Amino acid sequence: MLRIYDKLKPNRQKIVYETAEQQYNEQNNVIELPTNNEVEIHGAVSAGTGEYLLDGKTELVPYDGEVPPHDFALVVNGDSMLPLFEDKQIIFVNKTKDVRSGQIVIADYDQQAYVKKLVKDENGCRLVSLNKQYKDLPINEEHETSIFGVVVL
Structure with missing residues (x-):
């Protein structure tokens, strides 16, 4: 999976990271407070x-x-x-x-x-x-x- 990530352009890598972070937070019931x-x-x-x-x-x-x-x-x-x-x-x-x-x-x-x-x-x-x-x-x-x-x- 990392090989595919490394082949992505930076803007697409950012999307993958943000999606993964969101999934991780949902999994662990992390609540983001308003900024x-x-x-x-x-x-x-x-x-x-x-x-x-x-x-x-x-x-x-x-x-x-x-x-x-x-x-x-x-x-x-x-x-x-x-x-x-x-x-x-x-x-x-x-x-x-x-x-x-x-x-x-x-x-x-x-x-x-x-x-x-x-x-x-x-x-x-x-x-x-x-x-x-x-x-x-x-x-x-x-x-x-x-x-x-x-x-x-």
Whole structure:
């Protein structure tokens, strides 16, 4: 087995090593604790009444946990997406305009940024809060709406 490993290029050797290490840890019930990371925050997004997004200033903040692949990170302000997202939680977003009904999105709605669930059904298209204390935001010709991306975590 070592002969095959030695014939691999370094990047493939690294994959073999990491896979073997993961298997070893699982076998021995080793639990990896979250690492302390830093995340570059690109502003805040409202889980409530809306706010301006991407003012050009970024901030490096500590983050305990695994950072998923993402295009940008934001801080949630408000409680309209409880229980999924809490006030001041960091969320990670992939930039895309290709979204499906049911996905959690970052949307510009009448020049205000929101984190909401996109719903498209027989009642039309709208941005929905998970906290039922907040009204849906209808997507129609009366409102300027665009999508920044989809929340990945």
